Amino acid sequence: MARHTLSLAFGLLLTLISLNVRADLVVLQYHHISDSTPPSTSTSVSLFEGQLDMIASQKLEVVALQTATEAALRGDLSDRKQVAITFDDAYDSVYEEAAPLLEQRDYPYTIFVNTDAVGSRGYMTWEQLRELNEQERVTIANHSHDHGHLARRPGERQDDWDARVDNSLDRAQVILQEKLGIDVPMFAYPYGEFDKDLETKLSDRGWIGFGQQSGAIGETSGITRLPRFPMANAYGQLGNLKDKLLSRALPVDANELPAGVLADNPPTLEFRLPDALSVNRLSCFASGQGRIEIEEVGDSSVRITAPKAFDSRRFRYNCTHPANDGSYFWLSQQWLDLEQPED
Template identity: 60%
Template sequence: MIARKPWKSAALISLFLASFGVKADLVVLQYHHISESTPPSTSTSSSLFNAQLDMVTELGLEVVDLHKATKDIFSDKPSTDQRIAITFDDAYESVYSTAAGILQERDLPYTIFVDTAAIGKHGYMTWAQLRELATRDGVSIANHTAGHGHLARKPDETESDWKKRITHSLDTAQAELKRRLGTDLPVFAYPYGEFDEALEAAVAERGWYGFGQQSGAIGPLTGTTRLPRFPMANAYGQLNGLKDKLNSKAFPIDTNKLPDGIVRANPPTLTLPLVDDIKPTRLTCFASGMGRIDFNVSGDSIAIKAPKPFNSRRFRYNCTHPAKEGGFYWLSQQWLDLSKPED
């Protein structure tokens, strides 16, 4: 079973990081469609996709298998090389018709997170196509639920109803992937990147790694049920900012200690511990739709809060800080306002 790491003091975290010497992390790229004719918010053009992969090659970064690389990060002797993993959510048809050929020609591994209830519907792959891809070297197929529902517990939902709903969604999909494709990988992607503490616990109980949609790199202190990925759609994956993302480092704090993101006050406050590698004068934070925002330093912590409430269901605080070995520490906290309508 994948257990969540215990909370650590700032001093212990500093010692922990120092033991790894030069820090190199795993950066996971998240895609949906590879197409010029699908919804812009979740699409990456084939030309941009190729250019992104070209930059990965030019930077000398190794593209690795998601599950194996994630296990390695949390091992006693993680790799000291900065590495990249490629993922696709939902199993859209364009991944089969466009992305798969590009990646096969480049001999790059990737993972497809599958909504099993959507397979065979318009715009999605068929089971035959998934079965074919699953036989190719470097291709992994993993769980993205049956039905792509919003899995965090709804405000008016009983605990028993919630448990029944998420148990069906998670376990039906895992069983169908095993039955149809023979795959039983312990990696899972949250629909919409939404999760709460109870859902994280359900993922951990199954021994799975849980991947969100908040940006950032994965390091030894990253929570195993709240693993970040960089969205790579046209709006977020442009080349002018891609190098910093590919070379980013996990923020040097235990992210299990951060909130699960459920909004209880709007705007919410994110409190980060002050550790040796973080200097407030070099920290920069942004809020969705608001640009750069201020923060307050008090004692051994930093309090980050947007200047006004948000109107959306999901939004983020993103913070970066120069890393001592080059590049940037990168942290994204996704917030989820359950009072807002579902997509």
């Protein structure tokens, strides 16, 4: 019995050491880089510069999104601390403000484009996108054609939904190929909204899917529901940026988590922690409600439910667990209430 206990303890120690020496990929998500655009989706120019300075001070490797994501999902990063930079919607402030700053630092980045908006007021033109696309550091990818809400609406017929979503996904991909000569297998969900069927459409196309829930990408992440840290003014302040930049994926199999379309309000989330992590050190928070109680349900599994219902279309449960090197494991579960009005 003593030998078995010692062997078990040694196994847990090796698992803990393995968890603490590896690194995962952190992806940052931006919209506007401007001092005059809507605050909820904007990062001021000075804050953006401060964020880039902190990335440099932490000696993080800024990497191209697709190859780094694929390596993180394979568990190939080892102890390499990497960050990828992404922009949604192709706003003109990215061309005017962000692109020169990133060029000075020789940082790669990705722009997710909703093709119908290109050339409209406040958005880049095709000429500007072609100019950026000619740079090796820049990747242009699909953000749908119309920036619509792509999860299936209540009461929407299956055939109607298929036609609507297939048109938005594939039309954008065709336009990007015609205009820029690219066929990049990455997609960012408009508003960060997805459901199981939408994930299946991406999987059928062989595309990698990115949401807007926070967290790092690791070996247990889901390839069609990958997290990114929103970096708008409200979320990207320098005071807690280091924790996000150095975060790692809480090693919970994403395939065992719900897609997030609301069935009950408030919803319940249940998952199992690896044996090397402690339920007592786990902290969970709900959007707008602060810290929420964690119920241990045996076999290192936990169950969390916010104390009251939500009245927003999108909200999240965020859970963190400290690692021994001062960083945090991070899990963000997005919820989507389809009964709430679309933006």
